[in-house]
Amino acid sequence: MAETEKIRIDKFLWAIRLFKTRSIAAEAIEKGRVKLHGVAVKASRAVSIGDEYEVKTEARKWVIEVTGLISNRVQFSEAIKHYIDKTPAEELERIQYQAASFHTGKRLSKVGRPTKKERRDLDEFQGEN
Numbered sequence: 001m002a003e004t005e006k007i008r009i010d011k012f013l014w015a016i017r018l019f020k021t022r023s024i025a026a027e028a029i030e031k032g033r034v035k036l037h038g039v040a041v042k043a044s045r046a047v048s049i050g051d052e053y054e055v056k057t058e059a060r061k062w063v064i065e066v067t068g069l070i071s072n073r074v075q076f077s078e079a080i081k082h083y084i085d086k087t088p089a090e091e092l093e094r095i096q097y098q099a100a101s102f103h104t105g106k107r108l109s110k111v112g113r114p115t116k117k118e119r120r121d122l123d124e125f126q127g128e129n
Helices: 009-015 022-030 076-082 091-104 114-126
Strands: 035-036 052-056 062-066 083-085
Touching: 009 022, 076 083
Parallel strands: none
Antiparallel strands: 035 052, 052 062, 062 083
16 A cells, blocks of 8 residues: 555554444544543544554553554454554453453352342241241
8 A cells, every 4th residue: 555545543443443434434433532632632633653542442451553544454464464453461361351351250248139038038037928
């Protein structure tokens, strides 16, 4: 890709696979979840090499530096060559902890419907037989 060609930020974020669709990327930009130097950007903003963006997705917060321009969506192994992930370590730790504790597939203890024993205890406490 030629260095002089301009790439929109919504298209770039979609191409490097931070967002599943370009419309989701544009919506996130519209809601102010993409910032350059702490200032929200517009979807039509041209991306330049060396720009550092803060991006909030549903899953996590990213801090990326643009190292190459790309306009078409490519596989992940190719896409990661076009940016450097500068996300702070504490954010990565929070994501790791959340991932480990969130999707276990089991119901959390003491949450939800009471067990049969708990129902009996409640009935006894309330004086019902």
